[in-house]
Amino acid sequence: MAGSSAASSAVLEAKARAELLDREDPLAFTRNEFNIPSKAQIASTRLPDTAPTESGLEGSNHDDKCVYLCGNSLGLQPKRTRTRISQYLSTWATQGVQGHFKLLDDSPLPTWLDADEHVSRLIASVVGASPAEVAVMQTLTANLHLLMSAFYRPDINGRHKIILERKAFPSDHFAVETQIRHHGLDPSTSMITLTSPSSPEDNVLTTSEILAAIDAHAADTALLLLPGIQYFTGQLLDIPTITAHARGHGIFVIWDLAHAVGNVPLSLHDWNVDAAAWCSYKYLNSGPGCIGGLFVHERNAPGAPQAANRLAGWWGNDKATRFAMDTEAGFRAVGGAAGFQLSNPSILDITSLSASLEIFQEAGGIARLREKSLRLTGFLEELLQSLMAEPERALFRIITPRDPSQRGAQLSLMLAPGLLLTVMRELEKRGVIVDERKPDVIRVAPAPLYNTFADCVAFAEAFAEALAVAKQERDVESN
Numbered sequence: 001m002a003g004s005s006a007a008s009s010a011v012l013e014a015k016a017r018a019e020l021l022d023r024e025d026p027l028a029f030t031r032n033e034f035n036i037p038s039k040a041q042i043a044s045t046r047l048p049d050t051a052p053t054e055s056g057l058e059g060s061n062h063d064d065k066c067v068y069l070c071g072n073s074l075g076l077q078p079k080r081t082r083t084r085i086s087q088y089l090s091t092w093a094t095q096g097v098q099g100h101f102k103l104l105d106d107s108p109l110p111t112w113l114d115a116d117e118h119v120s121r122l123i124a125s126v127v128g129a130s131p132a133e134v135a136v137m138q139t140l141t142a143n144l145h146l147l148m149s150a151f152y153r154p155d156i157n158g159r160h161k162i163i164l165e166r167k168a169f170p171s172d173h174f175a176v177e178t179q180i181r182h183h184g185l186d187p188s189t190s191m192i193t194l195t196s197p198s199s200p201e202d203n204v205l206t207t208s209e210i211l212a213a214i215d216a217h218a219a220d221t222a223l224l225l226l227p228g229i230q231y232f233t234g235q236l237l238d239i240p241t242i243t244a245h246a247r248g249h250g251i252f253v254i255w256d257l258a259h260a261v262g263n264v265p266l267s268l269h270d271w272n273v274d275a276a277a278w279c280s281y282k283y284l285n286s287g288p289g290c291i292g293g294l295f296v297h298e299r300n301a302p303g304a305p306q307a308a309n310r311l312a313g314w315w316g317n318d319k320a321t322r323f324a325m326d327t328e329a330g331f332r333a334v335g336g337a338a339g340f341q342l343s344n345p346s347i348l349d350i351t352s353l354s355a356s357l358e359i360f361q362e363a364g365g366i367a368r369l370r371e372k373s374l375r376l377t378g379f380l381e382e383l384l385q386s387l388m389a390e391p392e393r394a395l396f397r398i399i400t401p402r403d404p405s406q407r408g409a410q411l412s413l414m415l416a417p418g419l420l421l422t423v424m425r426e427l428e429k430r431g432v433i434v435d436e437r438k439p440d441v442i443r444v445a446p447a448p449l450y451n452t453f454a455d456c457v458a459f460a461e462a463f464a465e466a467l468a469v470a471k472q473e474r475d476v477e478s479n
Helices: 005-023 026-034 039-045 078-098 115-127 140-151 170-184 207-220 239-248 336-340 349-364 366-386 420-429 453-478
Strands: 135-136 159-165 193-194 222-228 253-256 275-278 295-298 395-398 411-414 436-437 441-444
Touching: 005 336, 005 366, 005 453, 026 078, 026 349, 078 349, 115 295, 115 336, 135 336, 135 395, 140 170, 140 222, 140 253, 140 275, 140 295, 140 336, 159 170, 170 193, 170 222, 193 207, 207 222, 207 239, 222 239, 239 253, 295 336, 336 349, 366 395, 366 411, 366 453, 411 420, 420 453
Parallel strands: 159 193, 159 222, 222 253, 253 275
Antiparallel strands: 135 295, 275 295, 395 411, 411 441, 436 441
């Protein structure tokens, strides 16, 4: 794409196609629900003097917006988040402790006592569960620990192993190691890490490879922990097939849905998933480090024998007697996943998450968003071939599965060695925000709530230019 007339023609054609696709997009209205920073703002090193309003970020006009393709790391801020948080702060300022119980006539917010139930109803359809099977609480790794504390019971019937993937997100790996040690066991013998024989470098595990590993260790495996979407490669695993196979061997199944929730349709109840946990600051756009969530299938709810080791706290106690402070009556868990709650949740966090989930509802749900996502990511994949000259095309490869049913919004691009630093620098200079994973991968994720087909063209064009600069610098250094 280095200045040739053919390349220029291809770019113009792609831009025309993108313009048409964006104009015909029935979900185009959701983009205006988000604060999309300008190129000047993302380059600035100063805190803005003025805060964004409901109409958006001051100084961010349509033509100057950055290309933000990093929703797989941190989703953009919904405009209404500021409004909802302001309403929460006003309630706190004018009602004090009464905010726990007093419902204000003109407020869209629930009481603080009911905020967790309210947000659970909003998120239940996103994960394919009943509201009773979902709890919005804690953070991702804390929730994984709580689930493993309840359901990882080694040495029962000789089972002690936990299976996870070799390139699991480090926090999952650390959580599993410490849970094993907590039971006096050794990770070297009780932790099985899966590696793909067919894809050792990228570690894109096929379903058959995962099923074979389950078969190989079934007799002494207690628990399986896998990601719904693998954070590094963007691969969407076959959750229902893997779940059924593992459960058929008597293995308890937990899914880490950090990159799947809000990205792809989930049917956790119907798929018979035992339990799952997720964060909310990626595709759910709740804000950095915001509250997480968990799913516990109704058969594993408090009171079930397999949940006997569940840790308890006062917010998981029966709502009717929660504030009675009567320890003599004993702990009586709230029904469903809510019984796994410990402390009262952050209302600030719940308010922020709820603001984003309102937009999911207005968009018509996750299935409609997935339809757009498939078209966006497919269009991006096509552009990465059609808008690249051969010299640049040879400098990267897509490691995410090419089958759309085996991926979410993300494409992970493996660069030739030594190019990452320059490529990231050049993309940022052009107002493009993506995510890097050293040493050689960038992750590009067009989120259907706020990204456009035009964003995909802008990225492909900027990426080709960045690769050309990186190649030139590398060639100079090698001579």
